[in-house]
Amino acid sequence: MTTKQALSKSTIYILLALGAILMLLPFVWMISTSLKASNEVMVMPPKWIPSVFQWDNYSKAIEVAPFGRYAFNSIFVLVVSTIGELITTILAAYAFSRINFYGKNVVFAVLLGTMMVPGEVLLTPNFVTLSNLGWIDHYEALIVPWLASIFSIFLLRQFFLGIPQELSYAAKIDGCSDFRFLWSIMVPLAKPALITIALLKAIGSWNAFLWPLIVTNSENMRTLPVGLTAFSTETGTVYELLMAASTMIILPMIILYIILQKYIIEGVARAGIKG
Template sequence: MHRSTVMKRISIHTLLIIGSFIMVLPFIWMIITSLKTFNESMIVPPTILPETMEWGNYIKVFTQMDYLKYFSNTFFMTVGRTVGQLFLCSMAAYAFARLKFPLKNLLFILIIAVLMVPSQIVLIPTFAVMRTFGWIDTFYALIVPGVFSAFGVFLLRQFFMTIPRELDEAAKIDGCSFFGIYWRIILPLSRPALVALAIFTALASWNDFLYPLIMTNSDNMRVLSVGIANFQGQYKTDYPLLMAGSVLSAMPMILVFLFLQRYFIQGIALTGSKG
């Protein structure tokens, strides 16, 4: 191996290591702060390591707020949105990728145009619709508007188009219907893209703050992001308690990504290779 090639690889890996450390540093600081006392968290300049590990902050998270209730609400909202998007977006993507019908390209362009509209713009109309249905402060308001996304349709359509059409033709010869092709051929071959969409949807739902804040009124329907924000007071914020709650809230999504990262990276790498 040439010396120039070795130096190039060393420089690339050095930059990657530095970039990784910069990305992980806020999470490390969050964990360190969660183990400090309130007085230590307010010291200027800040101390790096606490004098004693204050593990009691994690216990206080469960005692000072209904963490398990918030967690279950967040879990149900995340699962409902994720399952809904995997089913509805995959069916829409299959239609746009495989079927022929009038104005197909125009409808797809209109769906993609939704990606250019900020979610905050449709927040008030969505609230008005939910109030008309009587769904405010219910799981219907938290889940139903999030079971479909233009991004999910685009992501899956691009992946479905990479699957050879000869498989569809062979299935039709064997008497398979359009839904049978979708269910028995397209979906099993699209596991990486489905996992990628599931991770995107679950992560966005788990961290969603503004929408659940607007759509829920009672403490019984609060989600984790809203519940943890209650630790941030107007005049004084208990940062160790806030960081402890944030660590507990972030761990489920980190574990999901660690276990499914192979499918996630594969889905992103293959999606968009054919337009």
């Protein structure tokens, strides 16, 4: 390795390390604040290490609001919406990648074009539609609008296009129907992409705040991120308890990502084989 190459590599590693530190700092500060006493939260200069670790902040945070109910709502919405999105994504991606029908490319281009529309623009029409259906403050409002994702369809379609067409010809010669070929061959081969889609959906559903805040009115329908508003009142925000609750909410997704990260990398990498 030449001096120039070594310098270039060192520069890249330094920049990556700085980027990693900047990304981790908010999480470190969140955990640090969750273990502080109330009189240490806003002191200047800031204290990164609490004088005494207040582990009971976590138990106090759980008692502030019905977080058990919030957790059930979040898990239920996550599971149902993720399964629903996987089903619609698999069917749509197979249609756009393997089935020839009139206007397929035009329809797919229009669907991709909808990704350019900011989600905030759709909040009002979606709310009015759900209100007319009588779904406000019901699970339908939290689940139905998110049962399909154009990005997920695009990602899985790209993965399906990378699967050799010869497999389809061989299956049809053996008398395999399109539906059986999809579920018996295509879906198992697309496991990395499906895990990637499921994880991205799970993280998005778990962290969703604005939409659940808009379409729910009662505490029984609140999800965990919305439940964090219980720590902000007219008298101020209890930051140490808020950070403790935030740490507990974020932790499951971090663990899930660490366990499945190799599938995410493989799924995204292989989805770009063919466009």
